[in-house]
Amino acid sequence: MKKIVSILLAASCMLAAAALLPGCNRQxxxxxxxxxxxxxxxxxxxxxxxxxxxxxxxxxxxxxxxxxxxxxxxxxxxxxxxxxxxxxxxxxxxxxxxxxxxxxxxxxxxxxxxxxxxxxxxxxxxxxxxxxxxxxxxxxxxxxxxxIMARSLAVITPKMFYDRYGDLLTKADNFEELGGYLAACTQEKPNYAHLNISWGDMLLSYHMEEIIGQKLPGAVYVTDDRNNIKVFNQYDTEWFENVMKTRAQWTQNGYTINALPSSQSVKNTEYDIPIVFNTYKPGLASETNYSYDIAIEQVGPAYLTTSGVTxxxxxxxxxxxxxxxxxxxxxxxxxxxxxxxxxxxxxxxxxxxxxxxxxxxxxxxxxxxxxxxxxxxxxxLYVKEGVEADCWDKTKELNDNATPSCLLGFSADITPIALEATNCASVVQEYYSTLEAGIGDTDALIAEMREKFKTAGADKIIEELQRQVDEWVKNNR
Amino acid sequence: MIQKNKNITPVRKKKKLITMQMQFLLLALPAVILIFVFNYLPMSGIVIAFKNFKFSRGIFGSEWVGLENFKFFFKSSDAFRVIRNTLTYNFCFIVADMIFPVAFAIFLSNIRKKFAVKGYQTAIFLPYFLSWVVISYMTLSFFDYNSGMFNMILQKCGKAPVSWYSETKYWPFIFIIFHVWKNIGYKTLVYYASILGIDTSIYEAAKTDGCSDFRSIFHITVPMIRGTIIMLAILQVGSIFRADFGLFYQLSQNSGALINVSDVVDTYIFRTLMVTGNTSVSAAVGVVQSVVGLILVLLTNYIVGRIDSDSTLF
CATH class of the missing domain: 3.40.190.10 (Periplasmic binding protein-like II)
Structure with a gap:
């Protein structure tokens, strides 16, 4: 018995030693x-x-x-x-x-x-x-x-539709105005559009930027005066209601499929011609991988944001x-x-x-x-055949001409609001996917969501972010 | 095990005892080493739960914050929902894991053809080896709104399709059914083994006295394997504060609309890590899970001991 114990002990000592000693540094x-x-x-x-x-x-x-x-x-x-x-x-x-x-x-x-x-x-x-x-x-x-560091919303769409209704896309300046284009496409093929919304870029088409990203409360208007930046909860705005109502309307009109989980449904059904919302960049077409010809249109203005640069x-x-x-x-x-x-x-x-x-x-x-x-x-880098030869020049130009966000260079410290951020993340998770898919009773869902945000401490997040932004402005003047 | 054997053979010399049990000890050695390396050595990491862990400073160099990380979990607005779900589901699992595997084991033990027994055993054991990710895609083909099997059947019957991944009312049952389906093979095997250990002469005696097969199940089989049932239940009570992450996260496709019925301690830890990246908080919740488990195991064992001292675990 003793022998066994001693063998065990020896083995464990060796293991512990191996774990503690740093590897030898060969010169x-x-x-x-x-x-x-x-x-x-x-x-x-x-x-x-x-x-x-x-x-x-x-x-x-x-x-x-x-x-x-x-x-x-x-x-x-x-x-x-x-x-x-x-x-x-x-x-x-x-x-x-x-x-x-x-x-x-x-x-x-x-x-x-x-x-x-x-x-x-x-x-x-x-x-x-x-x-x-x-x-x-x-x-x-x-x-x-x-x-590409400038950020703006791009719509990737099958070329066959773009060729006919492209002017409707060109006219659109933000997310909601894309409805016209979707309606035109739907006339030809009902229920086909799969909207894959890139939330951050969608906000930018309304001149807004999320501060702690990933759909958490806390946003600013990128066009704010640098000395007077106001942080607000994007979910508490009339804008959010309008966007989500528009989204629900699209589902009702039959532009999109109406069930969760939406991403999987697309892969294994006939709904395989998506309309994807992505970040715009010159040469994007060569990086996407679709079995049919696509067209890409930039929607709305381009901004230089911290998350874009990083x-x-x-x-x-x-x-x-x-x-x-x-x-x-x-x-x-x-x-x-x-x-x-x-x-x-x-x-x-x-x-x-x-x-x-x-x-x-x-x-x-x-x-x-x-x-x-x-x-x-x-x-x-070289440019791939089929991509505009001046792709990098165009990218550079887009970067140079993009309007810098008022928060460019600011990054929030989430530590003091970690609890509230985690709470809010579960609220967002609970409601956002339903709202994004445009299903359910939008008004009721938004009301419930706001109620839960209150208990989750969204206000504290906004307060803390405002404090951090103010301090950053003071130190960077 | 060593202790018990010592009691049985008190007169033997110490040296002889070791040589006698050498093969058993050797047999146990790999498992003992693995448990030591993976369960005992990392225990020093518990200290992370009390620290504000930073990678560059290492475990022992990080700042000591006491119970701050524990407060984080209990102050969370999700704490109630998370604890409620975890405890309720696990309670249902314990009850279901008592009833169904025992029933299946009794079925198996009453099948006379050896070949058939093996076949059934393999069939019910198979899901145990599937990962939840694989299962989640299988279930997606049942529950998908557009092309799922269930909705197709509903539509064939002239009923409206159901948006399964956004209707909370079905999911408690789905979770329980899939838990039982996946884990039944393993437990059935344990019960089956202990049923095989029952002396067949007892059944013969009962038959001679005119006891029907059905009655002998309730009067012989179940009482004879009661010890095993209680042991497995006590062990399961120990992990009552732990949830099967794969079941609740993968099977529900992490659908936000289901969060009210699918949010459990382990998915909460995952979300906390995703949002804050705070390893200390997850460590703290892990410690809570283990401590609650330990207390409950000791408590259940104590209660079982008061009622029937032969059935205790230790």
């Missing part, structure tokens, strides 16, 4: 680890990432291990990796995936202000406005990927042992077209062929493909 050679959303199942991943790693090694003296995860499971995977305190160097982050602010609040990322001094090329790539938008409590924690960032992990090298690596990838194209399109003549100087044609997307907005500066 000679090291590789950096970079987690990002991509396509882990592509057949030539190994080859391309090895080529990229070699290229980096030649230039900077160390290799890089690129580890792509499916976007759908990226947040969960990163949550596990970060919470376990794993030693890695760079990870991709954004407001909605692998939550940027939350990770910063949990001190999972390395502050970058000091490091950026050593990489002026990276720093100068983006304007100060944009860098400021990534600041949390005064510090930069992520490097934004140069891409939509795709790469951050250095607080556990990284090589933060200086990591920022050098990001500078290299953001400024050198060759490595960037390799990481996005793969190897020339194997995965793509050049059509002309700046245009390529992909020939083996099963072999290798990556999102172009994840790792580095999209403006350095």
């Amino acid at each position: 000679e050679e090291y590789t950096l680890k970079w987690y990002f959303p991509g396509n882990p199942t592509k057949t030539d991943n190994k080859e391309v990432y090895a080529a990229a790693s070699n290229m980096i090694k030649e230039k900077l003296g160390f290799g890089v291990e690129f580890i792509p995860f499916e976007l759908g499971s990226y947040s969960e995977k990163m949550k596990m990796i970060i919470s376990s305190g794993e030693d890695f160097d760079i990870c991709w982050t954004s407001p909605n995936f692998n939550d940027y602010k939350l990770n910063v609040a949990n001190e999972a990322f390395f502050p970058l202000d000091g490091l950026l001094e050593t990489t002026p090329d990276l720093k100068n790539l983006l304007s100060d406005d944009i860098w400021d938008a990534t600041r949390v409590q005064g510090e930069i924690y992520g490097v934004p990927t140069q891409q 939509a795709t960032l790469n951050a250095i992990s607080a556990t990284s042992k090589h933060p200086e090298e990591a920022i050098k690596l990001m500078e290299y990838i953001n400024t050198d077209p060759e490595i960037n194209n390799l990481l996005v399109y793969g190897i020339e003549d194997k995965h793509y062929v050049k059509v002309d100087e700046n245009t390529i044609k992909t020939i083996d997307e099963e072999g290798f493909a990556n999102f172009n907005w994840v790792l580095g500066n999209t403006f350095n």
